[in-house]
Amino acid sequence: MYYPDEVVEEVRMKNDIVDVISGYVKMQRRGSNYFGLCPFHNEKSPSFSVSQIKQMYYCFGCGAGGNVFTFLMEYENYSFEEAIKFLADKAGVSLPEADYSVEARRNENKRAKLLAVNKEAARYFYYQLRSQKGQVGYRYLRERALSDETIKKFGLGFAHVTSDDLTKYLKSKGYEDKLIMEAGLAGFDEKYGVHDKFWNRVMFPIQDGNHRVIGFGGRVMGDGKPKYLNSPETMIFDKSKNLYGLNFARTARAGHIILCEGYMDVIAMHQSGFTQAVASLGTSFTAGQANLLRRYAKEVILAYDSDGAGVNAALRAIGILKEAGLTGKVLNLEPYKDPDEFMKNLGEDVFKERLRQAENSFFFELRMSEKNYNLKDPESKTRFHREIAQKLCGFSEEVERENYIEAVAEKYHIGFDNLRKLVAACAVQTGMAKVAVRPKSGIQKKTDAEENKKKPQKLLLTWLAEEPSLYPQIKKYISSKDFTSDLYRKIAEKFFEDLENGAFHPADIISMFTDEQQQREAAGVFNTKLVELSTKAEKEKAFHDILVAVKRESLNYFTEQASADMLMLNQMIAGKKELEELSKTHISLD
Incomplete structure (x- = not known):
């Protein structure tokens, strides 16, 4: 859904970033900014800064930064559209209706109906667990050492022994047979007609990242087959792109995700305080699930069963995690089979120690090969x-x-x-890339020349953001074309245009970028640390030196391009004159 720029800006301006972030992070005011512990990485001293003037946040430790939309997208893992809707609702801003095609509107309506019928089914199962007929399911969960609080948190329920209770209930609520079957809650055959898919089972509602019920898993009571039964894939339920427990784990901020095999393992982990645990949905771990996890953590700790099947599953998962660019580690659960048994027998403290000792996935692979x-x-x-x-x-x-x-x-x-x-x-x-051979003691220092070239440009943009009144004095010498990085040039174009119009909003500039890394870099541009200088003369010299450095780098850039492009040649000639004039000009910071 596309929202006009003026709507996006209205929503942003009506949600003060300090008010929004203070609901997630405890902050204290220091000068004109607010500081607290960064919610995106572990730290002991506050490096997370929020500027009410700029309506931006920036962490000087990990580089996370952006505006109020970016914060919700990073913290809550919302899409841009979800962040806008959340903040619009918070501020009482009416968003325009989506302009869907006929087919898109039909699909959206179908999705809404499937979510609604699943929600009603989850409600039904939840209350049946607490009825007389559901006591067998309730006793099973209590025997598995689950508290009432945990049962409630995960919305666990029960499906009766009879095979048409849910269907009758949903039909009484106005849902048609066709929709109930499309949701995977019922099937049809000539003998029984429309009948429940789940019966005589403890029910595990499966929720997406926004806590919406998209499917179910059911564990049979007794010796029936199959032991676990899951919803079929539907328009709203794609097993390869969802994970059980992710709706809670995505906000755990543990620095890693624990990947389990079963629903009960995840629930046992959460009950013991390890709310970063998730599980695949009755299928092998997939590349889609790995890409989903990449949004929430860089490291995944595999807590698979310690039997042969679990080891093979872990070896497959390691390869998938590596392909997705994630770091994998393997948890040693011995002498117990799974996390649920481990937790019941050895407890939280031992589990924490095992987490700290989790084995590097490469060495796990070698250890398995060694056998x-x-x-x-x-x-x-x-x-x-x-x-x-x-x-x-x-x-x-x-x-x-x-x-x-x-x-x-x-x-x-x-x-x-x-x-x-x-x-x-x-x-x-094997025909793989040649491996460079160099002495073990060789030291190779890496210098980033590009970063050194861009630093004066960052300093200039930060300084102007702090003191926009300086712009009229420098616009004769510096333009957006003097910024040699594409991203910086785009920022400068918008920034200088806003300064010309007297309506500069740094947070608005962040919204020009949809890529998370670009948003971080854009936020960093306006949060470069300026050297604290005591006298006016020192400040004026420092500011002048920055201007000259930006102009000189610009001249070097256009000089390199001039031989192949007449426009670049003209720009080089003009830039040379401007640099000579700027070198002799005094810029007052009054």
């Missing part, structure tokens, strides 16, 4: 070392590969240089 070799036999041991070398070839980044070679060499008592040569040989034999 296939006899390390007392030289030939078998050599084959194992070759397999290690092949796995090490999978690290495309040289620094990371070197670090793992060093760690593996130490762990398995292999000579570092010998292992490096073996890795290089494997890379050549």
